[in-house]
Amino acid sequence: MIVKILGSGCSKCNQLKENTEAALKEAGLEAEIVKVTDFKDIMAYGVMQTPALVIDEKVVSYGKVLKPQDIVKFLKG
Amino acid sequence: MIIFEFLNNQVLKMQWLSDLVRYLVVNVFGLDMSSRLGGSIHFFIYDVIKIFILLTVLIFTISYVQSYFPPERTKKILGRFNGIWGSILGALLGTITPFCSCSSIPLFIGFTSAGLPLGVTFSFLISSPLVDLASVILLASIFNWKIAIAYVVVGLVLAVTGGTIISKLKMEEYVESYVFSNKMQEVQEEELTRKDRIQFGKDQVRDIVKRVWKYILIGVGIGAAIHNWIPESVISAVLGQDKWYSVLVASLVGIPMYADIFGTLPIAEALVGKGVGLGTVLAFMMSVTALSLPSLIMLKQVVKMRLLVTFTGIVTIGIIIIGYVFNAFGYLFI
Numbered sequence: 001m002i003v004k005i006l007g008s009g010c011s012k013c014n015q016l017k018e019n020t021e022a023a024l025k026e027a028g029l030e031a032e033i034v035k036v037t038d039f040k041d042i043m044a045y046g047v048m049q050t051p052a053l054v055i056d057e058k059v060v061s062y063g064k065v066l067k068p069q070d071i072v073k074f075l076k077g
Numbered sequence: 078m079i080i081f082e083f084l085n086n087q088v089l090k091m092q093w094l095s096d097l098v099r100y101l102v103v104n105v106f107g108l109d110m111s112s113r114l115g116g117s118i119h120f121f122i123y124d125v126i127k128i129f130i131l132l133t134v135l136i137f138t139i140s141y142v143q144s145y146f147p148p149e150r151t152k153k154i155l156g157r158f159n160g161i162w163g164s165i166l167g168a169l170l171g172t173i174t175p176f177c178s179c180s181s182i183p184l185f186i187g188f189t190s191a192g193l194p195l196g197v198t199f200s201f202l203i204s205s206p207l208v209d210l211a212s213v214i215l216l217a218s219i220f221n222w223k224i225a226i227a228y229v230v231v232g233l234v235l236a237v238t239g240g241t242i243i244s245k246l247k248m249e250e251y252v253e254s255y256v257f258s259n260k261m262q263e264v265q266e267e268e269l270t271r272k273d274r275i276q277f278g279k280d281q282v283r284d285i286v287k288r289v290w291k292y293i294l295i296g297v298g299i300g301a302a303i304h305n306w307i308p309e310s311v312i313s314a315v316l317g318q319d320k321w322y323s324v325l326v327a328s329l330v331g332i333p334m335y336a337d338i339f340g341t342l343p344i345a346e347a348l349v350g351k352g353v354g355l356g357t358v359l360a361f362m363m364s365v366t367a368l369s370l371p372s373l374i375m376l377k378q379v380v381k382m383r384l385l386v387t388f389t390g391i392v393t394i395g396i397i398i399i400g401y402v403f404n405a406f407g408y409l410f411i
Contacts, residue, residue: 008182008375012284039182039378048148048187049180063147063180064280 001031001075006042006062007051013037015065016051023071031075090218091127098123117305124297124343131218132289132339133282135211140281142210144274146173148184152191155201161241163197168236171204172229181205182375189252196244203392204236207367212338219346227403228359235363235395242391243384251384292340300343309351316353323357324400328393331364338366356403363396 003020007013017035024031036042036054045054049063053071060074086092098119102108108115151170158166181202188198208229217225269277303312316323345358368389377385 011288039186042183043186043190046187048152048184050183064277065284 001029001056002034003031003075004034004036004054005051006036006045006047006054008037008039008042010050012065013051016053019066019068020053020071023068023075026068027072027075029075085217085222091123091130094127094130095119095123098126113305117301120304120347121297121301124300124346125294127218128215128293128297128339128343129286129290131215132211132286132293135214136282136285137278139210140278141274143173144269144277146170148174148180148187151201152188152193155188155193155197156191158197159194160196160244161237163194164200164237164240164244165233167193167197167200167240168204168233171201171236172208172233173210174201174205181372182379185376185379194244195249195252196240198240199243199388200236200240203239203367204233206338206372207236207363208232209338209366212342215339215342219342220349223409224355231359231399231403232363235392235399239388239391239395243387246387248384248387251381253379253381289337289339292337293343296336296340297343300347303344303347303351307351312348312351312353316348316357323354324360324397324404327357327361328364328397328400331361332368332389332393333370334365336365338362341365354400354404355407356400356405359403360396360400363399364393367392367396 003024005013005017005020007016013035017033020033024033042050042052045052045059047059047062051065052062053060053066053074055074061070066074099110101122102115102119103110106115106118108118110116110119151174155163155167155170185198185202188201189195213225213229216228314320315326341362345362348358348361349355373385373389376388380388
């Protein structure tokens with residue numbers, strides 16, 4: 001599973017990354033976390049509001065910092 | 078009318094709070110209100126509390142309203158318009174579409190690659206940080222409604238004019254080409270329930286307060302210092318109404334700075350109290366919010382230098398003009 005965090009480095013994006021790491025731990029899942037900061041790449045996902053969370057190439061959330069519990073729900077699919 | 082006055086004085090200006098803090102300062106701290114210490118402590122406590130209360134209530138309510146206007150929807154709406162109507166609509170929607178400044182670039186890319194003309198997207202980009210529903214109400218609270226409405230109108234005019242000029246200059250070639258290569262997926266618009274919207278409102282309040290509380294304290298602190306400690310003569314020398322350069326100074330000083338507009342309001346309040354022209358103060362507020370080094374740096378990633386400079390130049394000149402006009406006609410508003 002590849003989890004991508006889209007965002008150009010503002011504090012919200014870092015918070016989302018931390019929450020994602022916490023969620024993975026809680027769910028007991030392994031995943032590669034990739035931080036996407038280049039706008040060219042962010043734009044390819046059609047996202048207009050950062051931070052955004054992409055799980056296995058599917059955009060599951062954008063514009064908000066999800067709490068770990070919510071991320072767990074997405075991780076478990 | 079009496080009801081309006083009451084609402085205005087007690088809810089917006091929070092006269093009751095001012096009286097309460099005055100009681101605190103005089104009877105509990107034992108300070109004289111007319112003394113520097115007493116006056117500035119009153120200013121500080123009253124302004125901080127007032128701003129935080131207004132901030133919380135306003136952001137929650139307005140975010141709730143804004144949850145009906147996500148950028149995706151704005152993009153669809155704007156896609157149907159062109160020319161000056163597009164710019165006008167872009168400027169208006171920029172006011173009510175929520176976004177944090179770090180989203181301005183993805184937003185710009187999203188709009189542009191969807192085919193929205195440059196003029197429309199720039200009108201949106203200019204009005205978004207400049208005219209903010211919450212700060213307009215805060216302006217009404219600190220000054221009065223005439224000024225708040227004037228600020229909105231003037232901000233929108235600047236946004237529309239700026240966008241239109243940029244579109245007339247046909248600067249599309251100065252946008253980085255990757256922005257136009259449309260490889261975007263269409264992200265679905267989320268269906269929000271009432272509960273979602275309330276949660277959004279709460280989250281926005283929490284996020285914004287977390288981001289902004291430092292600026293507010295600093296802003297109120299500076300405001301208090303200006304209010305009670307810095308002599309009028311010093312302020313007058315740099316920013317006085319009669320000084321022709323006051324608007325220029327205010328505008329240029331604000332450009333590289335970024336502070337949240339909420340933080341600039343107490344400074345604005347104190348400056349006007351010291352006789353600084355309304356136009357000078359508005360110019361300062363506008364330049365601090367509309368232009369900032371961090372957002373310009375980010376914009377540079379999607380737009381070539383020439384367009385970036387044009388954009389900055391147009392907005393700066395617009396702000397300076399607005400400053401002078403308001404200084405000249407300020408007496409109509411206060």
